[in-house]
Amino acid sequence: MRTVLSVFVVLLVATAAFAPAVAAGSGAAVGTDGASAQQDADLECEYPLELTDATGETVTIDEPPEEIVALQPSDAQTTYAIGAEAKVVGMPISQYTDYLEVEDHATDISQDDGSSVDSEQVIDLEPDVVIAANTALYQEGLIEQLRDEAGLTVYVVDQATSIDDVYDNVAVTGQLAGECEGANDTIEDMKERLDAIEPDVDEAPTAYYAMGDDGTTAGPGTFNHDVLEAAGLENIAEEAGVEGWGEIDPESVVDADPDLIVYPDYQDEPPVPDAVESTAAYQNGNTVAVNDNFMSQPGPMIVEIVESLAQAAEEQAAEAEEEDETSADGEESEETIPGFGAPVAVAAALAAVGALARRR
Numbered sequence: 001m002r003t004v005l006s007v008f009v010v011l012l013v014a015t016a017a018f019a020p021a022v023a024a025g026s027g028a029a030v031g032t033d034g035a036s037a038q039q040d041a042d043l044e045c046e047y048p049l050e051l052t053d054a055t056g057e058t059v060t061i062d063e064p065p066e067e068i069v070a071l072q073p074s075d076a077q078t079t080y081a082i083g084a085e086a087k088v089v090g091m092p093i094s095q096y097t098d099y100l101e102v103e104d105h106a107t108d109i110s111q112d113d114g115s116s117v118d119s120e121q122v123i124d125l126e127p128d129v130v131i132a133a134n135t136a137l138y139q140e141g142l143i144e145q146l147r148d149e150a151g152l153t154v155y156v157v158d159q160a161t162s163i164d165d166v167y168d169n170v171a172v173t174g175q176l177a178g179e180c181e182g183a184n185d186t187i188e189d190m191k192e193r194l195d196a197i198e199p200d201v202d203e204a205p206t207a208y209y210a211m212g213d214d215g216t217t218a219g220p221g222t223f224n225h226d227v228l229e230a231a232g233l234e235n236i237a238e239e240a241g242v243e244g245w246g247e248i249d250p251e252s253v254v255d256a257d258p259d260l261i262v263y264p265d266y267q268d269e270p271p272v273p274d275a276v277e278s279t280a281a282y283q284n285g286n287t288v289a290v291n292d293n294f295m296s297q298p299g300p301m302i303v304e305i306v307e308s309l310a311q312a313a314e315e316q317a318a319e320a321e322e323e324d325e326t327s328a329d330g331e332e333s334e335e336t337i338p339g340f341g342a343p344v345a346v347a348a349a350l351a352a353v354g355a356l357a358r359r360r
Helices: 005-026 030-037 073-081 119-125 134-138 142-149 163-177 180-195 223-230 250-256 274-278 292-296 302-334 342-359
Strands: 049-052 058-061 068-070 088-091 129-132 154-156 206-209 216-218 245-247 260-264 287-290
Touching (some): 068 073, 073 088, 073 129, 088 119, 142 154, 163 180, 180 302, 250 274, 260 292, 260 302, 287 292, 292 302
Parallel strands (some): 068 088, 068 129, 129 154, 260 287
Antiparallel strands (some): 049 058, 216 245
8 A cells, every 4th residue: 555655755755856946046935925824823814815826926816716527645634624615526536634533525636556646636627726746746747737727726835944934834825715813713723732841851762763685764854853853752864964854864863773663654664774673762662653644744633743742742751761670770779888888888898897806
């Protein structure tokens, strides 16, 4: 079922490299700025609506849409979360969206490979608006075909590199779908749940997010990194100098000796290079499998991951503290005569000295 996941990881990494170049060439995106400004205020859906997307295209929506195509899994997740599922007439229906209760009227827009978009299927649906996650740019010519050749209204959502960016994308999706109240509620719920997470740890446990056995991981500049930190974990990729999605040297992982190894749940065990199997976390089973769809899609469900990882962080910290106390008790015992407490040991030592003096 997960034969195309490697394609998705490559897509994710490639888009991470490509998207900043797009943004640099297009200038500031009005859509993102508008959403950011309203993160702490109620969104209002007023039409006609004019927003600038991630490609620099000015997108105009004259009235609230009745039919939407959610081009990527994260788009589907977000539209469903804000209550716009009844409007979604097309979306990828696959293992990447199997956690959603897909409406009967929704058409699968996936190609046979399970990850690429069937552009002709999208065009045939004639939606009022197409919402496209930044990863759609990796499918060459897709946006141009939908927008320029078919004349569809397409909005490319900005790449999410942080949890704040996810808030922004929820907000702009609410505006595009005409579901501002639902977007407001979703953002508020996310923030309340994240604010409630206060890991009870003295020192943040270190974590390695193993996305693949080639060393692919997520460093600063990714929402995945933000997720780890929000859960009270220290991402070893940062110390190793990994920026965005990239590969970490196995020796760097071994040297860091992370407290936890986090990995996608479609794997039976952590996908790590052989060298990393020598780490204490791997040897002792200090590993956490997380829902891959929630962890890899920048949508509202990332909160579920933060909550589960925060619990794992607390459990790991408690375990480490217990081991430290046990180790300290062991060292204290070694400093006394085996089987005796300190006072008895002192008395025994004095008696031995007295006996030795009498023998002399």
